[in-house]
Amino acid sequence: MPMTRTPNMVGAESQVRHSLPGQAHAATLGMWIFLVTETLFVGALFAAYLLVRTVHPQGFILGSRETDIVLGSINTAVLLTSSLAMALAVDRLRADMAGAAARWMVATALLGLVFLGIKGVEYLLDWQHGLVPGPHFRPGGDQAPGMELFFFLYFLMTGVHALHLFIGIALVAIFAVMLRHGRFGAGLSAPVENLGLYWHFVDVVWIFLFPLLYLVHRT
């Protein structure tokens, strides 16, 4: 007699694969796996930073002192606050308050734009101060090669971070509009929650970038 599946078994299977909570779990797991690959992507940049810093410790100290600690600190506060807004959006959505969730997401995107704006001002000041690596790199002395490498990594790492944030802002804005149109709710919150995971991940990357780039040795 051939083995046949009982209707019950099929039912249990499809519950895992096709039920909404099952799909939400799978989506969240997939998002975390994506974030792990992102960790290794930025991890390579952090490894490069550590490597070059061990070769040029003094150049990194002098380079770090040239960064704008006031704008950098303000920007860190802005980004941490944007994470609070994103977390509150997810919290409101779970409570089935889509309108409030959409408002918090607009706040999240706006804070993200403020961050990019401040970062743009910083880049402009860096350019004017001759801190962009290349033929117009201003700092001289025997530590100049280390400082130039520091600023190469500074622009690369903050640039990669800004690109991630830009993508995040666009997605948060799109999702806020979709929320307004009733596309998500307490029963279907996984897409918004997973976008929140991405947003917080970008925040966590900055939490490590900030002390490594702005606070090496200020005294």
Add this chain to the structure above:
Amino acid sequence: MNGSSARRLVGVWVLLMLLLALTVGTAFLPLGVGNTLLNLLIAAVKASLVVAFYMHLRTAGTPLPLVASTGLLWLLLLVVLTLADALTRPSLSAPW
């Protein structure tokens, strides 16, 4: 309406802001290598707060913390093995 969960999220934000003030403030103290270690310690605490509360890892089921720690493990391998090579390489002078 779940006010207590929102209050907890705001509480975490207050902690994050205090830690930010602490890391910026201590950067101006002459602690030598202690500055870097303190900065990284504070960054790790801040990241843990974000991951635990804002990314809900604190209340997540088994697979998610496992996946997250896999990421940390691979990151550790990447950094440790890179530095292990670079820092233990003897600097040989050219024979000519």
